Amino acid sequence: MDIKVLKEITKIMKDNDLIEVEVEAKDLKIKLRKAAACAPVPALVQAVAAAAAPVAAPALAAAPAAPTKNADEANWKQITSPIPGTVYLKPNPDAANFVAEGTAVDAAKVVCLIEAMKVFNEIKPDAGITGQIKRICVKDGQAVEYGTVLFLVG
Amino acid sequence: MDIKVLKEITKIMKDNDLIEVEVEAKDLKIKLRKAAACAPVPALVQAVAAAAAPVAAPALAAAPAAPTKNADEANWKQITSPIPGTVYLKPNPDAANFVAEGTAVDAAKVVCLIEAMKVFNEIKPDAGITGQIKRICVKDGQAVEYGTVLFLVG
Amino acid sequence: MFKRILIANRGEIAVRILKTCRRMGIETCVVHSTADKETLAVKLADVAICIGPGPAKGSYLNINNIIAAAELADVDAIHPGFGFLSENSHFAQVVRDCQIEFIGPLSESMEALGNKAKAKTLANKAGVPCVPGSTGPVSGQDEAIKIAREIGYPVLIKATAGGGGRGMRVAHNDASLVSGLIQAQREAEAAFGNADCIIEAFVQRARHIEIQIIGDKHGNVVSLGERDCSTQRRHQKLVEESPSPVITPEIRKNMGADAVKLAKAAGYYNAGTVEFIYDLERKKYFFLEMNTRIQVEHPVTEMVNDLDLIALMIKVAAGEPLPFKQEDIKPKGHAIEVRINAEDWQNNFSPAPGKISMYVAPSGKGIRVDSHCYAGYTIPPHYDSMIAKLIVHGTDRADALRLLEQALSEYYLEGVKTTIGFHQRLIRDPRFVNNEVTTKWVDDVFMKQ
């Protein structure tokens, strides 16, 4: 084995804030561990396969929403509540939801209503958020605050 | 395996703040662990390289004494003060010091006096501390407290 | 009594209000920005609702979102604290229009007294002595020069919508008056969207003395005595104390009566502060302005009167009559407050936000600390730099100063620069100890030595 391999791995560690790396070649076993900010290091171990390819840092979802499940999710965008209020997913009790998982959305599409001060505010994705609804993060009638994640769009 | 490899690995460890390295050659097994930033690193982890001899753990000097300078120092033992008081390095003002750097010491050798409660307490190394005085960490007449490092012995 | 109160503020005053609510058995809803998720009030609140991003414009000044939170949390009343929307009469009106009680005066009273020129007119009518000068905004340079010559130089140029020293200039002659007026107007336009300025006689050696008043909805208004806030830096109060060590009992009594007179003239209720300037040469006081809200330094008044001003505000807002009459108010001892800010006082008091790594506040008899900080808390850069208010209450001023010196020496805080060192130096200065301070002293003398 060449010492250079070790050096390259330590560089990857440094660049990705990893605190643990395990590599086992010939049919490959890789184990990486990242530093938890300050907390008692939770075992967030991600097994990645692929020989020499650089390892993507497992981005933590910023929001206290649902935990991310796969690599795709890291790229999903959030539609958040601009105001504290009550979420309504349908225009009226008897109607269908504005959107479902898979619905295509853009800045023109009403995705839900948030009632605040007796006013039903139509919520649309911010400019730049286009794609399909990947997940609905709130329930009909749920109270939300500023910044609560309503939908994930991918 | 060449000892140089070991040296290079320990250098990589030091440069990258690693606390654990495992390398298994011939078809490669590598394991690296970095110190978690905030957690009070509990296990004094021992670095092991391939099939070769174990590498000494980079022991942290427990005392707030002088910073260690070279690998040898990690093995030096401390003679500490058992009592708050005033250190005297010589038996009387006109005499020579009890010990100098290089003096051989063992549990029978008086290395200094600590005056406490008008009594001059003869300080000798604890049993098991033998070797040469490597460094004198206090000055004649200095006030010390319990645990103050007086001498390093190697 | 209210069942649940929304606290539309942050920092130590949010904690202060929350504690009184809890003591009264009232639930609390604390609204906060995304930058304040870790503030103490959020942790202590019965309900905490995020209302917007860090910059105050989107959160603590966002009327829509605050009202939305109030309806979501189903509160009976809103306490605005100080700063932010506390003196916004429109906000008070919106709150009341939503059938929620605004814990403060009527919007009309806020409008009548919150504007300096209007307030001065009202004070003149009510017979409260004002600094001689223009009775309203000056129309231009010519009128300014005419008035300045009448009252004699030096004169002070002040923005009617101003506060905190912005939009203020001193002029010593016609030339500096003209240039000062232009600058003040420009600054006022930028800061408050209103360029109106008034002109008045400038008091050379002044003490800043203010009267705390409280009124109920039944027409009762009582003065709770004065606070002397003369130790200022660039018009920002640094130290507040009560009683004032420089005025006579007679002046104290007249000031209090005049403050009550003014409040009554405006149909005022709830807590308010009537600020006066006291001219050390003429030994006369003049009405400066009125703050239609609770003030940072209110604990000074609480300590000498042994009462809870926030509780009184809530009670009178709920319609209760004041539980005392003017003759019941008998302040005891001497209280001093200093503001502990996260500022590098040796470097022009520049703000020093950051993470507090170690925090132990002083405690003990006669020592009070109002704060929202704790070890591990990061002071966000969006808001003011206040860490805590340290208030001491002694038997007399010397005793209070001893207590203050001790409390400052016991304040154990690491991680950010603070003004503790400034206060330690200040209270050992013989001129401060001997009450030789004027409102300009810190700027002109103390900081230059």
Add this chain to the structure above:
Amino acid sequence: MFKRILIANRGEIAVRILKTCRRMGIETCVVHSTADKETLAVKLADVAICIGPGPAKGSYLNINNIIAAAELADVDAIHPGFGFLSENSHFAQVVRDCQIEFIGPLSESMEALGNKAKAKTLANKAGVPCVPGSTGPVSGQDEAIKIAREIGYPVLIKATAGGGGRGMRVAHNDASLVSGLIQAQREAEAAFGNADCIIEAFVQRARHIEIQIIGDKHGNVVSLGERDCSTQRRHQKLVEESPSPVITPEIRKNMGADAVKLAKAAGYYNAGTVEFIYDLERKKYFFLEMNTRIQVEHPVTEMVNDLDLIALMIKVAAGEPLPFKQEDIKPKGHAIEVRINAEDWQNNFSPAPGKISMYVAPSGKGIRVDSHCYAGYTIPPHYDSMIAKLIVHGTDRADALRLLEQALSEYYLEGVKTTIGFHQRLIRDPRFVNNEVTTKWVDDVFMKQ
């Protein structure tokens, strides 16, 4: 007055003593073990000296090292706090032999009153009522049975050197007396190196009431009123209050007079506490023992009397006469102290040392917290588990309980388990509120429900 005092203790009492010293302008030297390098007193002290390893035997009980530190720091006096060497008459004598003032009573007084059998003899002589029973250690089973039959079962077996509930047994008949005596002697021998036991009548429904006294070197001894510490778990005090809600003014007066009588009989000076058991059935009190030092619960007495007991201890140690007479002592209001410990109270109060990650103590009028803890502080496993003493002072007991409930709800502490939840539940229990508690109630009723 002393120039520098050595504080031979740790935890909150070290901070408590330090603050009073600072208030009095006296420098402080804090000695500490290697496990206490991060404690607050070390950070606040003028001089801090490490005297030994974590286990108390090598540090806080190491007389040699403490005296060495005292000479190194050149102190005038040593305050022993409570626990550790505070009741060690040998230590007091060594200190005085070194020309350093021991802030406490004479060694002779400590010896006369620190031993329970001796103290009881002295009390009997002085005419202070004692629980009927043996006047000294029982020689064996036969004498024990004879005495027990004379005074009637149930009887209590107590180690003369005991404390904190160790070496204590209740016997309801001859058989349980014999086995209990053996157990108590064995326990006492192991814990205190002294197997001597006395036997006395067992009071079924008891309140623990104690009198705080203070004496000067001029023969004056004054009672500062009582503390009721009946809420105990396994003989460990949990809550202390003053005044006692169950005794009459007459009993209070007699208890105080008897406490003073006993102290004078022993030539006692400085602070001390005379503990009584109050029999709720007979409505009589009996002398239990005397603690010849400051106690954990002393703040309760400070609050109702508006004085600083630590300052008084220092002053009388320096030779000053007491600044008041018995008739000047007029306690006001009602004070309650609860001990906040790092214990898992739902799991048999097992100690729960560890790191405090978040710490904000309650504050406000009538609320006092004595503590050495802060966020980031790790409670070492070597010593007791006390985090803080929370003391409230209200106008009456109901007011104090309201304040206490609020203060407990404002106590914001994360990282370790605490007894806050226990106290919250306790003070809502109607039997506690209505003063139906006896010294056994927590063990026999409250913890079993």
